[in-house]
Amino acid sequence: MALPVDDGTFSMQTFTKLIDLRAHLRDLRRQGKTIAMVATMGNLHDGHLELIHKASTLADIVIATIFVNPLQFGTGEDLEKYPKTLNEDKQQLQAAGCHLLFAPTDKEVYPHGRDNQTIVEVPATSNLYCGTSRPGHFQGVATVVCKLYSMIQPDTAVFGEKDYQQLHIIRQMTQDLSIDVNVVGSPTKRNADGLALSSRNGYLTADERQRATALYAVLQSTAKSLQHENADFPQLCEQAQLTLEDAGFKRDYFVIANANTLMLAQPGDKQLVVLAAAYIGAARLIDNKVVNL
Numbered sequence: 157m158a159l160p161v162d163d164g165t166f167s168m169q170t171f172t173k174l175i176d177l178r179a180h181l182r183d184l185r186r187q188g189k190t191i192a193m194v195a196t197m198g199n200l201h202d203g204h205l206e207l208i209h210k211a212s213t214l215a216d217i218v219i220a221t222i223f224v225n226p227l228q229f230g231t232g233e234d235l236e237k238y239p240k241t242l243n244e245d246k247q248q249l250q251a252a253g254c255h256l257l258f259a260p261t262d263k264e265v266y267p268h269g270r271d272n273q274t275i276v277e278v279p280a281t282s283n284l285y286c287g288t289s290r291p292g293h294f295q296g297v298a299t300v301v302c303k304l305y306s307m308i309q310p311d312t313a314v315f316g317e318k319d320y321q322q323l324h325i326i327r328q329m330t331q332d333l334s335i336d337v338n339v340v341g342s343p344t345k346r347n348a349d350g351l352a353l354s355s356r357n358g359y360l361t362a363d364e365r366q367r368a369t370a371l372y373a374v375l376q377s378t379a380k381s382l383q384h385e386n387a388d389f390p391q392l393c394e395q396a397q398l399t400l401e402d403a404g405f406k407r408d409y410f411v412i413a414n415a416n417t418l419m420l421a422q423p424g425d426k427q428l429v430v431l432a433a434a435y436i437g438a439a440r441l442i443d444n445k446v447v448n449l
């Protein structure tokens with residue numbers, strides 16, 4: 157079995173065919189190894205590598221997946237131009253001590269074609285917020301994560317908390333379908349100026365990149381107002397939207413939700429999450445801030 161060592165001989169193994177991956181994982185499981193999965197769409201940055209590090213503390217074997225999942229992109233979205241950097245990604249994964257990479261083709265994941273694929277849908281939350289702006293997005297995410305679970309059968313799966321709604325939906329899907337995977341969230345990795353790391357930051361011009369820091373700044377100031385017992389949620393959200401517009405963003409949504417149910421927060425709720433998505437230039441950025449009162 158390949159394990160990371162410092163003498164330069166460690167080599168991450170890459171699989172593109174499910175049949176080969178399954179045979180390899182069967183062997184590892186027979187040896188009693190535990191497996192942690194980090195699902196990605198590639199174009200990796202330090203945020204992804206943080207997930208790999210976290211995964212390596214939770215299991216013997218870390219497997220990353222790189223698959224730009226067509227099912228979670230709507231018409232007119234950035235599926236075609238989503239950056240593909242497989243060679244660089246492999247080097248980064250290997251340097252981070254990732255043991256295995258599964259990088260399947262569309263055909264390997266959706267053998268009957270995306271239009272004939274059985275779909276997994278988590279009710280209630282899938283059509284809110286990002287699900288309103290991106291109809292079908294979370295059905296695509298839940299479906300591919302469910303498929304990756306059954307392909308890999310990991311003990312643990314690590315997902316970033318930047319995609320708060322996604323993580324919530326994946327947790328519910330895992331529970332609802334009684335899937336024996338421990339879902340672990342990993343804190344958002346940020347640039348020094350607060351902007352959350354995201355593959356989509358690459359779409360920003362230098363000027364937009366500077367302006368983009370407003371997103372986290374507004375989340376923080378909203379969190380501060382909530383801590384100071386301002387419970388006029390609609391007014392706080394409208395104020396935040398105006399500040400973002402001043403910084404050059406176009407609106408998508410800005411909401412204060414119950415951190416556990418994701419439904420809009422009600423006065424008296426103590427565990428809140430401020431969720432935001434906004435457009436700047438060619439990018440749609442999302443971020444969030446949890447607030448415990």
Ligand code: PAF
Pocket residue numbers: 195196197223225228297300301319322
């Ligand atoms: O967060 C992502 O990159 C994707 O939504 C995921 C979880 C890899 C599913 O395609």
